Amino acid sequence: xxxxxxxxxxxxxVDFDIPHPEEYETLQEARESAEKRIKVMSxxxxxxxxxxxxxxxxSGQTLAHYFDNQLHGLTIEHATRCxxxxxxxxxxxxxxxxxxxxxxxxxxxxAYDLIQDRKSIHTGQLGPYSPHTSDEAxxxxxxxxxxxxxxxxxx
Amino acid sequence: xxxxxxxxxxxxxxxxxxxxxxxxxxxxxxxEEVQEDGRIRRWGYxxxxxxxxxxxxxxxxxxxxNAFPDRDYERRHSSS
Numbered sequence: 001x002x003x004x005x006x007x008x009x010x011x012x013x014v015d016f017d018i019p020h021p022e023e024y025e026t027l028q029e030a031r032e033s034a035e036k037r038i039k040v041m042s043x044x045x046x047x048x049x050x051x052x053x054x055x056x057x058x059s060g061q062t063l064a065h066y067f068d069n070q071l072h073g074l075t076i077e078h079a080t081r082c083x084x085x086x087x088x089x090x091x092x093x094x095x096x097x098x099x100x101x102x103x104x105x106x107x108x109x110x111a112y113d114l115i116q117d118r119k120s121i122h123t124g125q126l127g128p129y130s131p132h133t134s135d136e137a138x139x140x141x142x143x144x145x146x147x148x149x150x151x152x153x154x155x
Numbered sequence: 156x157x158x159x160x161x162x163x164x165x166x167x168x169x170x171x172x173x174x175x176x177x178x179x180x181x182x183x184x185x186x187e188e189v190q191e192d193g194r195i196r197r198w199g200y201x202x203x204x205x206x207x208x209x210x211x212x213x214x215x216x217x218x219x220x221n222a223f224p225d226r227d228y229e230r231r232h233s234s235s
Contacts, residue, residue, distance in 0.1 A: 006161055006164065008160075008161075009159070009161050009220065011161060013164075013165070013167075013168075053168065053169060053209075053223040053224060053225060053226070053227075054226055054227050061190070061192075063168075063223070065168040065169070072168075073168060075165065075168065075221075077192075078192065108160065108164075109164070124160075132159055132213055132215075132218055134213050134214045134215035134218070135192075135193070135194070135213045135214060135220075136192060136193065136214075137192075
C-alpha cells in the first residue's frame with residue numbers, strides 16, 4: 001500500500017495496487033478496512049473501461065476510486081486532519097517543508113510505502129513555494145517552509 | 156483557466172478526464188457548491204464521456220485542482 005502525500009494541497013493518495021503478490025493478505029486487509037471506512041454500500045454499475053469515483057464520506061472530501069467495481073485507491077483531502085493518525089501525515093508534511101527550505105526546490109510529493117517502510121521525496125522546479133496561494137493548504141505549507149528557513153538562518 | 160499540478164498527478168485515477176473536458180465542465184456547469192475550505196465544486200455533463208463530471212477549483216475560481224466522473228452525483232441526479 002503506497003501513500004503519496006502532496007504537501008502543497010495537503011492531499012493524500014492511497015494506492016492499494018501494489019506489485020508484490022506475497023503481500024496480498026495485507027492488501028486484502030487494507031481494502032476491507034477501507035471499504036468499512038468509506039461506507040459505500042450501494043451496488044455500482046460494472047464498468048471495465050473507466051475508473052469511477054465516489055464520495056466516501058458526507059463532506060465529500062475523501063474520494064474512493066473504483067475500477068471494475070474494485071476499490072483501487074482513496075484520495076483524502078486535508079490529510080493532516082483527516083487521514084488515520086498512524087500514518088503520521090503531519091510528520092511527512094514537516095519533512096517536505098524542511099526539504100523545500102534546505103534545497104530551495106518545490107517538493108511535489110512524498111511517497112511512503114507502508115508495507116516496505118520506504119519513503120521517497122520528489123522535488124520539482126526551483127523555488128520552494130507553490131504559487132497557488134489562494135488555497136489555505138498552500139498558504140499553510142508555504143508558511144511552514146518560511147518557519148524552517150528562519151530557523152536555518154538563525155542557526 | 157489554470158491547472159494546479161495536482162490535476163495531472165491525479166489523472167492516474169481517472170485518465171479519461173482530460174484538461175479539455177475539465178475546462179468545458181467548469182465553464183458550463185449545471186450545479187455549483189462552495190466547500191467549507193473555500194474550494195469550489197462544479198458538476199456538469201460531459202458528452203465526450205457520457206458521464207457527469209465533478210470539477211474542483213481552488214478558491215480563486217480560476218485554478219482547476221481535480222476533475223473526475225462522479226457516480227455519486229449521477230445517482231442523486233437520476234433519483235431526483
